Amino acid sequence: MVSINIPSIARSDHVKLMCKIPLLLRAQDSFMLTLQSPFYQLTINPKETTWSLYGPTLNGPSLEDVQLAVHYHLGNSSFKALKAGTHLLAGTVEDSVSLHGPLKKIVVRTPADQNGIRFSLEFALSEIYPLMLLKINVENRGPRPVYLDRMEFLNSGSPYAPRPNPIAMLLGRREAPKFPHGAIRPSPNPGELAFYSNGWQSWSFSGVLKESQRFRRSRLGLLRTPVEIGTGTPVPRKPGWFGSDMFGILADRQNRMGILAGFLAQKQHFGSLEVSTDHYSPILRLWANGDSARLDPGNSVETDWACIYFLQLDSENPLGPYMDAVARENAVSTRLSASNRIDRGKIPTGWCSWYDFYLDVSADDIRQNLNRMVDIQHDIPLDILQIDDGFESRVGDWYTFSKRFPDGVSPLAAEIKQAGFSPGLWLAPFIVHPRSRVAREHPDWILRGMNRLPANTGYLWNTFPHALDLTVPAALEYAAGVIDTAVHQWGFPYLKLDFLFAAAVSGRYKDPTRTRAQVLRSAMEAVRKAAGEDAFLVGCGCPLGPAIGLVDSMRISTDVEQRWEPSHYNLELPFRGEPAVPSARNAIQNTLVRSPMHNRWWINDPDCLLLRESTHLTEAEVRTLASVIALCGGSLLVSDDLSKVSKDRLDVLQSLLPPIGKAPSLLDLFDAVTPSRLRLDLDGPEGQWHVLALFNWDNSTRDLSLQLESFSLDPGEEYFVRTFWDGRVMRVRKDVQAARVPPHGAVVAALRPHKPGSSIYLGSSLHISQGLELTAWDDSPGSLRLRLERPGKASGMVDLYMPKAPGRASLNGEAVNWTVIQEGIYRFPIDFIKTAELEIPYK
Template sequence: MGVEPTSARSARPDTDFEDRGAHRDPTTPAHPKNTPIWRFRQVRPRMEHECTNGRTGLRGKAAVVRFRVDEATHVLRLDGPDHPVRAHGLGAVWRWQEGEGGHLAWVELRNEGDVPLYLETVDVLTAVPSDLGGPPEAWSVYQNGWGSWTPTFSRHLDDGLYTDPGTPAYRRMHQPHWEPEVDGVISSEWVSVLVAGRSLLVGFVTAADQLGEIRVGADGSGLTARCYFDGALLTPGGSVRSEVLLVRSGPDPLALLEGWAETMGREMRARGGDEMNLVPTGWCTWYTYYGENTADDVLANLEAIGRYDLPLDVVLIDDGYQTAIGDWFSLDPDKLPEGMEPVARAVRDAGRRLGIWTAPFGAAADSRLFADHPDWFLRDEGGEPVVGWTHWGTDCYALDCTHPEVLAWLGETFRRMREAWGVEFFKIDFIFAAARPGHRHDPTGTRAQALRRGVATIREAIGDDAFLLGCGAPLGPCVGLVDGMRVGPDVDPNWHPLWRHDLSMPSTENALRNAIARAPFHGRLWLNDPDCLLVRQRGPDMDLVLNEMRTLTALVALLGGLTINSDDLTAIRPGRLKYLRQALPPTGVSARPMDLFENELPRLLVLPVEQEWGRWWVAGVINWEDRTTETTVRLEQLGLPPGRYHVYHYWRRRYLGTTDDAVTIRRHQPHETAVLILKPVSEHPDLLATTFHICQVEIADCRFEMADSNLQSATFDLHKAGRQFGEVLFTVPEGWRPAEARVDGVKRDLRFVAPGVVALGLTLEGRAVVEVGFAREQGSRGNGR
């Protein structure tokens, strides 16, 4: 089983952009009380952009407005920027100007007549992509899904379009703009990147007021960036603007996507900033009990967290505690016979935070909420309540979040949970229901505005010091309100989904595909939630084999987001907990998917890290195939500068030698992720790696000293919550030998694990000081460090 190296931010454009609707949101960023971790410094790439104009990337640019007067539909085309156009009482101006390393575009509308107008869509840009360096069949196109669970990936057009299941349930949850007559069109929500020899990004950088879609003709015939006004009423004298679109080109498509996320996060006032390094950890009831957990189950797992000294902060009670969706304070008496308060008190007494799951924008057909307030719900053209989703066989109807009484009820519900139960972590699920089409109380509101009003009401009710996690969510309108966001389908104790063609179905494979494709959003729009980490042994409720579980663990760690376990900790084999510990705490920064635009299932994740005492790279090399293969990765594919590197295989605990060219994994097993730690070669003894954390976060400080040219010492401060056995490994170049080692002042033995590599084993309980000395062999001479 050989695994061995192969040798040999731009200036703002103007105040028009500054004063967009998202900036009217009174919510100010503040980070909740989360688990503090060591500050992990990520090396971010320098982004290069080319200012896109009519000669580079697009031709035939225009904007198009569709609206209704009475029952008549009108189309207004704007062929040039800054030239007001008026038709049927609607005045429109298309703005197009340089900014943000590219161009910014939006459309301003005003009802200049004396009758109401109803706005349908605004195409902020229609154009034909050109000069991308290849024909359309050579393009790779980034497709971002509408919601948390919607498939997201980059696909080569010569591979054909993704064929979704096409069921009503799928369309309800994932296709807000579905049109049966449209064919041969790639749809991406809010942002897309077109890649051939050059790369073109088109993405909305505001999203508070309208849903935004990027459409690309599969034959390269056209590109449209569309805002959906959903038939909103524009009264005489009223004015409104579209969302702001960014058009930017550059040589690096991944950097373009990251730059778009940074711009959108700034314009929508994403919460967190530098304090996003503080990422929640926790335990969740769902993937063990699936809603059947009792108070005793929660308390038993709470006790196990303490007994195993696991650094898990949040105890999240997921779906199942309530008698019906919508009746959140009607608790199941068989599961919580004494109510929520005793459980909440036990969680607080254990020094942890209580988390609660809700699906706040819907109510079950058999709920008291629906029976008592039928006027609070969206209605279709026939006057029937709009189904948001079906929950375990029961229809859940969508609440109208433009109704003042609904907003008042939402505020009261979440304030009560915050104050009476002491909830500090709120997971709000299925929230796409607020953006379902239907007749609303406020005819001037769009679907995006309705969703944002609902989420903003919850944000205000729980306060800035509580953590708000979105799930089942249309992404754009939530930026600036949520602290975290689920970015993929549910994980699952199975690798493949039940139906392989449905990329939205629960499965570990599907969850990880989306989490990787949306890695650029992490720390820029919110904290990404890849869903729960499962490490339990294989059995009736767990079908992941060892390599699959390790892949899930490695990618959760490398992606740097929320790390929440969902195993039965009262029954897990204690040996399995080492994998959970190796992913804790989260780093807060994400590895980069280096081949996101080359492979629909990216194979290369790289986390570059630089500290005062050194730099290293942690690479995840993934085999998605169902068969063993041989994988060769060149250093330039990982983004490493030229040089020679030590390579250490984390899972196999194997030193692979040095390379200046490539690493070959000769027996890369099915669904295995090879975690490689790469460190520049030094002529002096040096730290190679540790085994306590996949990303090496436990090294709080490191000091090298040369007593003279023949003696070198190194002192390391290790800091990691919990109790864990592991090793610290050092490279010992030719001409040097290890002298002695101490842990907290006590002598320890060093052992050679490979030629030129020694290891020191220790049990880390919170903190430790490691001191290691090296001496030159007799006859060797040096010039100092």
């Protein structure tokens, strides 16, 4: 056994740690290559073609003897490279500068194999971020083309690993078993394991699943699988086995540690993961899909960076270092504001035609809702009016219009702009209806599969639409031309681009040297170039990785719908378990789990809020949908015929404006399929406060309590609590009293610590944050003065704690009465336009 000293480790809390990491060396190994950073030690075994990674402490995660491989084929023969026994030619450790700070890196190579294929492996450790990076280069020095199938970066664990000795277990000795095929350990003695699975595209299920559960997949076969699952990403059927796209996290719920494995980009290849959460012998595989792309003699292919990151599940921002690294790798900061964050004023708000009018929308419907937006804009200031699907003659025939739009959409864009709103338009540039004119006149543009039949894109619009083969230059030129026309000729600076996955379905592309990820990435680059940098692009139905850095906003959930459970033509039973069929439940699932992407990769689009009473959603479900959309900080668009929305429901919308803009902490992200505890920490003139949300995902009413400790708050401190939806005010220690929460309901509360001797703003009914409406606060010895600001006319209640009783009160100079709720807690009715000055002299 050899002990290697690791330098002191800089943590975010500035604690310095020193440790020694044991490294097992086999007697027959002549040497091991080693890289060190303040966060990790990486060792490479050139003889066995394996690598190991250790963290800063002995009781932390580790990867040992991880296997590598490249799979390719030539004719009918398949080959596996980089297997044990491959002779690696080692380079020297180098220092380099990168997007991820200074790197310590080393490149190892192989001689050309029997087919003339040479492989290079580049390993790197960042010196300022807790990242281990790896990429593979494949060079064809042979006489014939080969076809790349899969590049494996990580293959660790075995289903045949020995089990621990049961007697030792009874005696309390739980030594980790030795693995003949490498080992992955989220902790030295793993407890209950779970896996964060990220779906392929916007609508694909994302969530954390445990050993006893099964991977969430569609049971509708070829009708849905091409839509939801990327080619090459596994769809396991056994309990405890899961697949994921781009990245995933193997989490130890008991020891509160995890291992994130994934890719920093998907510009070159789609990356996939497969995991078994058996805590005795977990398995993790990470690979880049080659898609059988042809590699011609004299050419080479390089993968995107693969990434490993060890994390603490209960840290304030467990996914942050990875999300930020992806943003750096894809130059997201050029699309976001300074400091890689988005100003609240830039979050889109608006109206969308889809969820009330669907394909029956008409130009008159658009005009009527435009007029209604004008009527309410002083109280409910929305920015965007987006025309959704239904204006075109057929999907793909974008230059001819439905008879319900006799003049096309350009005049509507002018009217929307004249009224003071931003015109928005829905397009699906990469997919065409099988009976469209484009499909008939340009069959060579259609992506083909087996037997030259059109590639399967799933069942959509009650048919099987065709994908465009975007390696055909004319097809890409047509798609980009539609975007250019919509923005620069029709006058739509806001585009929602839908069904983008069609550019990356499995098929036989005209250019066989390109992967599906490369095809989609180049198509999105062409779209961005055609739209221009000033256009606001929303991706939807889009594989996430290739669009990062090119879209301003991304739908991160499936479509919402007028029902809580999935259905089709009002039929629920066969579709209830479908993870990506439109429904409020499925939209909320991904909106929560993918909230860490917001403000890092793009502005998250959680899909629309439905307010009208005529849907099948209960009042509690509408409030839950509103709470999730608001507290996750992303886009806020409503999709009701505004003439049908009651004043009470419009008041709900008003209380969500302007958007909070900040992503929450998900306190039980790794402990539940659907997180039920959210926390937002906000700041204002009166100080910091916490917004907490607790959800009841059951189908029955439950008594729920806000337990302070479960929200990472000090249970020994005294707090004032105000719940938003019912306006209850409490003064508590430890726990907030149980509330009867209906099925699929929510409790949203503002918590502020008691400050003896000081007045405290407890919240209001004006904004769901219960504090962003407060813009000035002056608590002097003789009086309290505060300012409230809202977009238009505001009416509601403000609750204050004051240790001194009020003598009188005035709102904008007019006397106002108050109600005593509890000792020291006062409720003031308020009614004002835009700005209110509340002045309260103390007795």
